[in-house]
Amino acid sequence: MGGYSSQTSDATGRVSPAGPERRYNQRMRIETLAVHAGAGIDEATRAVIPAIHVSTTFERHEDGTYPRGFNYTRSGNPTRQALETALAALEGGVAAAAFASGSAATAAVFQALEPGAHVIAPDDAYYGTPVMLREQFARWGLQTTFVDMTDPGAVKRALTPSTRLIWIETPSNPRLHVTDIVAMVALAKTIGARTVVDNTWATPVLQRPLELGVDFVMHSTTKYLSGHSDVLGGAVVARTMDGVFDRIRSIQTTLGAVPSPFDCWLVLRGMRSLPYRMRGHVEGAQRVAGYLAAHPGVARVYYPGLLTDPGYEVASRQMRQPGGMLSFDVHGGRAEAFALVNRFKLVTRATSLGGPETLIEHRASVEGEHTRAPESLLRVSIGLEHPDDLIDDFAQALEG
Numbered sequence: 001m002g003g004y005s006s007q008t009s010d011a012t013g014r015v016s017p018a019g020p021e022r023r024y025n026q027r028m029r030i031e032t033l034a035v036h037a038g039a040g041i042d043e044a045t046r047a048v049i050p051a052i053h054v055s056t057t058f059e060r061h062e063d064g065t066y067p068r069g070f071n072y073t074r075s076g077n078p079t080r081q082a083l084e085t086a087l088a089a090l091e092g093g094v095a096a097a098a099f100a101s102g103s104a105a106t107a108a109v110f111q112a113l114e115p116g117a118h119v120i121a122p123d124d125a126y127y128g129t130p131v132m133l134r135e136q137f138a139r140w141g142l143q144t145t146f147v148d149m150t151d152p153g154a155v156k157r158a159l160t161p162s163t164r165l166i167w168i169e170t171p172s173n174p175r176l177h178v179t180d181i182v183a184m185v186a187l188a189k190t191i192g193a194r195t196v197v198d199n200t201w202a203t204p205v206l207q208r209p210l211e212l213g214v215d216f217v218m219h220s221t222t223k224y225l226s227g228h229s230d231v232l233g234g235a236v237v238a239r240t241m242d243g244v245f246d247r248i249r250s251i252q253t254t255l256g257a258v259p260s261p262f263d264c265w266l267v268l269r270g271m272r273s274l275p276y277r278m279r280g281h282v283e284g285a286q287r288v289a290g291y292l293a294a295h296p297g298v299a300r301v302y303y304p305g306l307l308t309d310p311g312y313e314v315a316s317r318q319m320r321q322p323g324g325m326l327s328f329d330v331h332g333g334r335a336e337a338f339a340l341v342n343r344f345k346l347v348t349r350a351t352s353l354g355g356p357e358t359l360i361e362h363r364a365s366v367e368g369e370h371t372r373a374p375e376s377l378l379r380v381s382i383g384l385e386h387p388d389d390l391i392d393d394f395a396q397a398l399e400g
């Protein structure tokens, strides 16, 4: 870590001595931060757009020091530092650690806990998170209780003297459960546990967990942040510099699940347009959710933007807008869901989310044996097509 870590730590202020000239401050709006954070005119070349620094190694001074704080790319890289600065700025954190995938970022948070620690996690969450806890971190000695986090009482009852972490995902995958972030922070405080929000679905444009007292935000930057379905990445952003974040940073650099400079650059490039893309995703999702909620061929819509949704009240308090993801149940089960999914023409049958193209998937069959997703459920990532064209495609598919 050494000099690099102290230089990257302060994403709200200083940059490395010969770093780019900053044109923004943390009080600016998120549209402005998205365009300028981690960017600036390069002093050596006057380039407006940050370079992709592919060098794995950096020259030392005669006295043995590293003039710009970089010595080896696993420990620190200028392109990764630019991405981390931007991630910290958008989430309102003090520092960020970028990883090769969202899963590597999640793993780093769990690896930062001591064996024997107790974790509370939601029963509806990105499938890989409980799988990781059960298959890898149970052997590591972590004990996990899965609860319905829409019920703060259930979380309170799950607390034990060894609870060290409450893992929150809101809105959750695939049933769009909404967890009251402020209530979780208050519960964690009663026993000195940390809180983490997987903010992948909401993005910092729609939800700012660190401002609500959460300790860490985790992202799969593979999704909305990069936004073009062409790069894998992850990140952990810290509200304050603390010992747990130091450990996460050290896990990043010593265990080495770091993103390549090119991947960092792609994520950063995508983030420039994040606030404006989110407007399009949300507009489309609101239109499609309203359409589906009124359609007799649909049994139930899961979308916290609908007044009838159980998550509406909490989501409208802690999110700026309800997001670009929704799920719905068909009447029937797997056969009816598959029949419907195969009738779409514009919407693509594929997993993942957050890209410009609308994707639909039968979540239970993607997740496999231990899935908790209903067989009748289809999950939709609303892309950036015109909402009328999306509704036309849903209409013709539901007609069939």
Ligand SMILES: *Cc1c(COP(=O)(O)O)cnc(C)c1O
Pocket (backbone or CB within 6 Å): 101, 102, 103, 104, 126, 128, 169, 173, 198, 200, 201, 219, 220, 221, 222, 223, 232, 233, 234
């Ligand atoms: C995709 C996703 C992850 C995992 O991220 P990867 O980049 O695929 O490793 C974690 N959480 C959520 C909510 C996701 O959508």
